[in-house]
Amino acid sequence: MFVYMLNIHLILIFIVNICQGIERPLVIGHRGSAYLPELTLESQSIAHAYQADMVEIDVCLTRDNQLIVIHDLYLNAVSNVKDIYPNRSRSDGYHYVIDFDLNELRNLTIHERIIPFTNTQVYPARFPSSSSIPFHLATLNETIELLLGLSHSTNQQYQLLIEIKNPEYHSQYNTSISSILISTLQAYNLTESHHPIVIQTFHIEDLLYIRENLNSRLRLIALLTWNHLNESSSNFDFYRSEEGLQKLETFVQAIAPNMELLVNFAEDGSIINVTNLTVLAHKYNLAVYPWTFRHDTYKGNFEQLIDFFHRTVQVDGFITSQPDIVIELLEKKI
Amino acid sequence: MFVFVLFFYYLEICQGLQRPLVIGHRGVAYLPELTLASQSMAHAYGADIIEIDVCLSRDDQLIIIHDTYLDGVTNVKDVFPNRNRTNGRNYVIDFTLEELRILTVRERVNPSTNVQVYPLRFPSKSIVPFRLSTLNETIELLLGLNHATGRQRQLLIEIKQPEYHVLYNKSISKIVIETLNAYNLTRSTDPIIIQTFNIEELMHIRYNLHSQLRLFALMTVYQAGVSVSDYDFYRSEEGIRNLSNTVQALAPDHVLVVDYDINGEIMGTSNLTKWAHQYNLNVYPYTFRKDLFPGSSFEKLVEYFWHIAQVDGFITDHPDVILQLLQNDTTVNTTFSTTLTTTFNTTSSTTLTTTFNTTLTTTSSTTFSTTSSTTLSTTINTFNTTLNRSSANFLHLFLLIITFLFTSIKRSELYF
Numbered sequence: 001m002f003v004y005m006l007n008i009h010l011i012l013i014f015i016v017n018i019c020q021g022i023e024r025p026l027v028i029g030h031r032g033s034a035y036l037p038e039l040t041l042e043s044q045s046i047a048h049a050y051q052a053d054m055v056e057i058d059v060c061l062t063r064d065n066q067l068i069v070i071h072d073l074y075l076n077a078v079s080n081v082k083d084i085y086p087n088r089s090r091s092d093g094y095h096y097v098i099d100f101d102l103n104e105l106r107n108l109t110i111h112e113r114i115i116p117f118t119n120t121q122v123y124p125a126r127f128p129s130s131s132s133i134p135f136h137l138a139t140l141n142e143t144i145e146l147l148l149g150l151s152h153s154t155n156q157q158y159q160l161l162i163e164i165k166n167p168e169y170h171s172q173y174n175t176s177i178s179s180i181l182i183s184t185l186q187a188y189n190l191t192e193s194h195h196p197i198v199i200q201t202f203h204i205e206d207l208l209y210i211r212e213n214l215n216s217r218l219r220l221i222a223l224l225t226w227n228h229l230n231e232s233s234s235n236f237d238f239y240r241s242e243e244g245l246q247k248l249e250t251f252v253q254a255i256a257p258n259m260e261l262l263v264n265f266a267e268d269g270s271i272i273n274v275t276n277l278t279v280l281a282h283k284y285n286l287a288v289y290p291w292t293f294r295h296d297t298y299k300g301n302f303e304q305l306i307d308f309f310h311r312t313v314q315v316d317g318f319i320t321s322q323p324d325i326v327i328e329l330l331e332k333k334i
Numbered sequence: 335m336f337v338f339v340l341f342f343y344y345l346e347i348c349q350g351l352q353r354p355l356v357i358g359h360r361g362v363a364y365l366p367e368l369t370l371a372s373q374s375m376a377h378a379y380g381a382d383i384i385e386i387d388v389c390l391s392r393d394d395q396l397i398i399i400h401d402t403y404l405d406g407v408t409n410v411k412d413v414f415p416n417r418n419r420t421n422g423r424n425y426v427i428d429f430t431l432e433e434l435r436i437l438t439v440r441e442r443v444n445p446s447t448n449v450q451v452y453p454l455r456f457p458s459k460s461i462v463p464f465r466l467s468t469l470n471e472t473i474e475l476l477l478g479l480n481h482a483t484g485r486q487r488q489l490l491i492e493i494k495q496p497e498y499h500v501l502y503n504k505s506i507s508k509i510v511i512e513t514l515n516a517y518n519l520t521r522s523t524d525p526i527i528i529q530t531f532n533i534e535e536l537m538h539i540r541y542n543l544h545s546q547l548r549l550f551a552l553m554t555v556y557q558a559g560v561s562v563s564d565y566d567f568y569r570s571e572e573g574i575r576n577l578s579n580t581v582q583a584l585a586p587d588h589v590l591v592v593d594y595d596i597n598g599e600i601m602g603t604s605n606l607t608k609w610a611h612q613y614n615l616n617v618y619p620y621t622f623r624k625d626l627f628p629g630s631s632f633e634k635l636v637e638y639f640w641h642i643a644q645v646d647g648f649i650t651d652h653p654d655v656i657l658q659l660l661q662n663d664t665t666v667n668t669t670f671s672t673t674l675t676t677t678f679n680t681t682s683s684t685t686l687t688t689t690f691n692t693t694l695t696t697t698s699s700t701t702f703s704t705t706s707s708t709t710l711s712t713t714i715n716t717f718n719t720t721l722n723r724s725s726a727n728f729l730h731l732f733l734l735i736i737t738f739l740f741t742s743i744k745r746s747e748l749y750f
Contacts, residue, residue, distance in 0.1 A: 035482040036374060041462065045371040049362075049378035049654070127478045133370065133471045142462045149456045153364040324378070 024330040025310060026317030028054040028161055030292050031071060034321035036127050037078065037112045039069050040135045041146055048150050048158050052323035054198070055147075056161040059140055061170050061177050066102040067140035067184060073097060073166060076116035079108040079137070093117065098173055102139065110135040125296045140181070144188050147196065159196040163223070167206040168232060178206050182214050192217050193253075200256055203232035204239055204248070211251040221289065222248055224257040240277060245284045254287035254316070262290055262313055269300030271308055278313050291319035293326060303329055353660045354640055355647030357383040357490060359621050360400060363651035365456050366407065366441045368398045369464040370475055377479045377487050381653035383527070384476065385490040388469055390499055390506050395431040396469035396513060402426055402495060405445035408437040408466070427502055431468065439464040454625045469513050476525065477517070488525035492552070496535040497562055507539050514547070522548050522582075529585055533563040533577070540580045550618065551577050553586040565590075571609045578613035583646070588619040591643055600635075603643045611644075620649035622656060633659055 029052035032043025039057055047055045058071045074094040075081040081088075081095040084107055089095045094116065097105070112129035113122045121129045138146075143160065151157050162181065170177040181199070190197045200221035201207060207220045227236050238244040240261065248255065257277060264272040281288050290309065295302050306329045309315050320326045358381035361372025368386055376384045387400045403423040404410040410417075410424045413436055418424045423445065426434070441458040442451045450458045467475075469491070476489050491510065499506040510528065519526045529550035530536060539545050556565040567573040569590055577584070586606060593601045610617045619639065624632045636659050639645050650656050 035378075035479060041464075042371045042374045045365060046374045046378045049375040125482065127482045128474075131474045131478055133467075133474050133478075134465075136463070136465075145460045145462050149460050149462065150364060153454065153456045 024327075025315060026053045026289065027323045027327050027330070028052065028056050028289060028317055028319045029323040030056050030319050030321045031058070033323055034123065034126055034294070034296065037110050037135050039071060039078075039138070040110055041138050041142065042135065044143065044146060045150070047323055048154070048156075050324035051327055052158065053317070054159040054161045056163065056319060057143060058163045058165050059177070059181065060097045060165045061173075061175055061180065062100055062102050062105060063098055064101045065175060065180060067177075067180060068097055068102070068105060069138045069140060069143050070097060071165070073169060074116075075100075075105075075108065077113050077122075078110050080111070081108055084108055098170070105137050108137060110137060123294075123296060140184055144185075144190070148188070151196070157196055159198060161198045161200060161221070164199065164201040164203075164206065166232070167201060167203045178210050179214060182210065182216055182218075185218070190218070193219050198253075201232075202234065204234040208251050219254075220252040221254045221256045222252045224255050224261060226258075226261075242280055242283075245280050245286060249284040249286060252286065254289055255281050256289045256291060256319065259290035259293070259309070262288070262315070263308070269298060269305075271300075271305070274313055278315060282314075287316035289317040289319055290315055293318050293320035293322070295320075295322040295325050306330065354645060355382045355618065356653045356656050356660070357381065357385050357618060357647055357649045358653040359385050359649050359651045360387070362653060363452070363455055363623070363625065366439050366464050368400060368407075368467075369439055370467050370471065371464065373472065373475055374479065376653055377476075377483070377485070379654040380485075380657050381487065382647070383488045383490045385492065385649060386472055387492045387494050388506070388510060389426045389494045390502075390504050390509065391429055391431050391434060392427055393430045394504060394509060396506075396509060397426055397431070397434060398467045398469065398472055399426060400494070402498060403445075404429075404434075404437065406442050406451075407439050409440070410437055413437055427499070427504075434466050437466060439466055452623075452625055469510070473514075473517050473519070480525070486525060488527060490527045490529060490550070493528060493530040493532075493535065495562075496530060496532045507535055508543060511539065511543050511545055511547075519547070521546050527582075531562060533568055537580055548583075549581040550583045550585045551581045553584060553590060555587060555589065569606050571605070571612075574606075574609045574615065575613050578615050581615065583616035583618055584610050585618045585620060585649060588622070588639070591617065591619045591639070591645060600638055607643055607645060616646035618647040618649055619645055622648050622650035622652070624650075624652040624655050636660075637663065 029044075029047030029050070031038035032040065032045075032055055033047040033050060033052070036043040036046055044055050044057070057069050059067045060070050060073055062068055070078070072078070074096050076094050085095060085100075085104070088099060090099070111131065112127045114120055114129050115122060119130075140162070147158065147160050164177055164181060167177050178201075185191065185197060189195075195218065198219045198221060199207075199210065199216075200223050202223045202225065204222055207222060210216045210218075211220060222239065223231075224236050224240060225231050235244075239248060239255075240257075245255075255277075261275065262277055263274050266272055278288050290313075293302075293306065293309075298305060302325070306318070306326055309318065310330060318326050318330075358373075358376030358379070360367035361369065361384060362375045362379065362381075365372040365375060373384050373386070386398050388396045389399050389402055391397050399407065401407070403425050405423050410429075414424065414429070414433070417428060419428070440460065441456045443449060443458050444451055472489065476487065480486050493506055493510055496506050507528075507530075514520065514526060518524075524547065527548045527550055528536075528539065528545075529552050531552040531554065533551055536549050536551060539547075540549060551568065553565045553569055554561070564573075568577055569584075569586065574584070584606070590604060591606055592603050595601050607617045622632075622636065627635060632655070636648065636656055639648065640660070640663075648656050
């Protein structure tokens with residue numbers, strides 16, 4: 001009897017230890033991570049060290065058609081452009097990335113996000129925006145080389161989720177940012193669905209263009225939000241419907257919806273109920289990766305939030321600024 | 335079952351507090367050494383301490399770099415082709431900070447051959463533009479990351495070659511202390527430690543500059559006419575006793591801690607750790623590099639230094655690897671001893687509870703708790719003989735008492 005009980009216990013512990021390694025939903029580090037100024041090479045490195053499966057970055061174009069890793073179309077929230085190029089703003093007071101060449105942008109220093117034209121940090125608990133550390137803007141090439149170099153040195157493959165910011169805005173300047181992106185990736189031989197690159201954007205028609213006109217085999221994700229926010233001209237009401245998802249299935253692998261499209265939240269941050277979007281998406285073989293899970297700003301109980309999306313909504317991954325926290329919560333549950 | 339989980343959990347905590355410290359050497363191995371990105375990764379991996387090196391520029395700025403020359407890790411030859419000395423190398427002290435900021439930093443190469451020193455690491459030919467940083471930036475990175483992550487890591491600052499800087503009329507230690515003062519980093523409780531190979535410089539920092547910061551004495555193999563301090567003396571019992579008045583720990587080359595034979599096999603431990611502990615000094619040997627040890631030999635090396643040599647921490651290029659080894663080893667030992675103990679006791683408890691009615695069950699469960707607590711304490715004491723820290727015993731005793739009280743109260747929730 002004693003030996004029998006002992007064996008049961010040992011097996012249980014063994015199983016628990018193994019379960020730690022069993023598949024959990026993907027964890028995607030939003031703009032790298034929350035702990036360093038967004039999208040810097042340092043922020044990406046730290047996301048990798050925290051074992052994020054994917055690092056999400058945003059790209060925009062410069063005046064000389066270089067892909068810069070930055071979230072906004074303007075520079076004023078994250079850089080000292082106002083001090084370096086005081087006369088290069090537009091009439092709205094903002095300095096736009098597309099008005100500068102790459103070598104000019106290299107003169108800027110990057111800091112933690114502030115509300116433009118104030119000294120107020122958007123996320124007060126994060127890295128101090130007043131720090132004198134000269135972070136820099138990265139190009140897509142540098143970001144790719146960081147990814148490949150780290151994969152080589154750590155022997156671990158993490159992936160890059162590249163969001164193309166506002167393709168239609170870039171078209172106004174007679175450039176196809178999607179084409180430039182695909183060419184840059186091709187130069188690094190990153191073309192297939194099993195390569196560690198995934199592309200997403202709010203302009204669904206650009207994803208169709210990438211798939212059918214540029215003939216890319218890379219994995220694609222459709223970002224989804226509400227029409228009235230004017231992120232793009234795409235009709236998200238349609239793409240969220242069953243018919244729309246059925247169409248998406250023909251050229252993308254997943255959807256990345258605002259998390260409020262998957263559940264209905266109350267004022268205090270607690271969850272009321274689940275929508276049918278995840279079920280429908282899964283019906284059409286689309287993975288679901290909601291955004292953005294921010295531990296430092298979520299009003300309710302973050303652990304319950306993650307647990308709900310994991311077990312009830314059954315999403316396939318989390319886009320989060322704190323990948324380390326989400327990974328820890330997910331692995332605890334197993 | 336519940337009791338089992340509880341004991342397991344408490345033992346995990348005990349071991350977590352007791353494991354050796356892990357010090358990320360120049361940040362981590364995975365990115366070019368000493369860059370802000372490398373330091374950030376060390377922080378994220380959970381290294382307790384991040385080790386960096388400082389040298390002075392021509393305009394007295396503290397630059398984070400290991401060598402006194404630039405050719406191992408930067409593109410200085412391409413940017414400033416005519417600034418080298420007669421030996422072909424470009425020295426940090428010949429450049430201003432503004433000039434140094436133009437350079438890009440890459441993974442270490444042999445300056446004569448341009449061959450990458452550690453082939454498995456980040457590609458030295460990569461175009462990613464890493465940069466040299468200053469001590470101010472490194473301090474701000476540490477404090478900013480500690481603030482943003484809520485995790486408190488520390489900085490171990492190695493002052494490179496004070497005696498070399500003196501030749502240029504510069505007191506590098508004084509500049510380091512002044513920089514730290516400006517950030518209010520002055521006390522032994524602040525997350526800053528200073529180390530250097532120049533033992534007399536440590537005395538100078540402690541007694542002339544009156545610093546209260548923690549100091550570590552770096553030690554290497556003594557070479558007459560070459561070594562700046564007499565390490566043979568300082569690693570003798572008398573020397574260690576002498577050092578114990580001034581420093582908090584020794585950071586010796588690992589070959590001073592254990593004896594290796596010609597084939598690199600460990601024959602035994604030296605007296606260094608024993609004497610250091612006798613005089614209340616911690617021991618943190620350098621440098622544990624996984625890519626130099628094939629197969630499972632790195633794991634065996636770490637285990638030897640941990641359990642047999644009984645060092646207090648590891649200076650390593652691979653903090654994530656060592657942390658994992660320290661945590662896995664803990665879990666395995668804890669699991670096994672806990673399982674044996676609690677299985678035996680749980681079995682007897684089950685028999686008891688099924689035989690007696692509710693009132694009597696309560697009595698028997700109290701007995702059960704006491705029995706398992708005693709047995710558990712025996713197990714822990716056996717385990718502790720390898721730990722060599724008396725504080726561990728107090729902690730275990732304290733937690734045992736808590737566990738005993740807790741399990742008694744929680745009887746109604748016991749299920750199996």
